[in-house]
Amino acid sequence: MTILDVAEIAIVNEQDIVVARKGIREAAVGVGFGLTDVTRIVTAASELSRNVYIYGGGGLVTWRVLLGDRRGLEIAFSDDGPGIEDLDKAMQPGYTSGRGMGMGMPGAKRLMDEMVVESAVGVGTTVTVRKWLLHRYE
Numbered sequence: 001m002t003i004l005d006v007a008e009i010a011i012v013n014e015q016d017i018v019v020a021r022k023g024i025r026e027a028a029v030g031v032g033f034g035l036t037d038v039t040r041i042v043t044a045a046s047e048l049s050r051n052v053y054i055y056g057g058g059g060l061v062t063w064r065v066l067l068g069d070r071r072g073l074e075i076a077f078s079d080d081g082p083g084i085e086d087l088d089k090a091m092q093p094g095y096t097s098g099r100g101m102g103m104g105m106p107g108a109k110r111l112m113d114e115m116v117v118e119s120a121v122g123v124g125t126t127v128t129v130r131k132w133l134l135h136r137y138e
Ligand SMILES: Nc1ncnc2c1ncn2[C@@H]1O[C@H](COP(=O)(O)OP(=O)(O)OP(=O)(O)O)[C@@H](O)[C@H]1O
Pocket: 047, 051, 052, 055, 056, 079, 081, 082, 083, 084, 090, 091, 095, 096, 097, 098, 099, 100, 101, 102, 103, 104, 105, 106, 125
């Protein structure tokens, strides 16, 4: 598996979310995703970046293009915030510990092909998502 275009954006303030979203949009277009998938990826990235900012107190968004039998985009959202106590609950549509709609996490999972959440209370959270191109590239 070859990895191309590794990029990262530190999420410190709200403007950084916009910057990350723009970079991820460009990366997704570069991979060859169509407009619908680009929008799905950017929407998921926007929600997960917002969680890093709001709940994690800031962190890092990293993405990379995956080239192998399949071509895809992987994005990781990490923070060293409070962590998530109950992952099942956090993934439930409508659950929020704050003032949200509780739709960010379940929405991101639905929009992407893969989503892995690693979290430890008092240590932090990393959410990794992937989207694959459906066709084999030549
Ligand atoms: N990075 C994180 N660190 C700590 N807790 C998190 C993190 N991301 C999500 N959570 C927890 O998971 C819950 C669900 O997240 P989700 O994004 O689904 O909803 P929300 O952010 O509360 O609302 P919405 O995204 O709809 O505005 C959050 O309310 C929060 O308790």
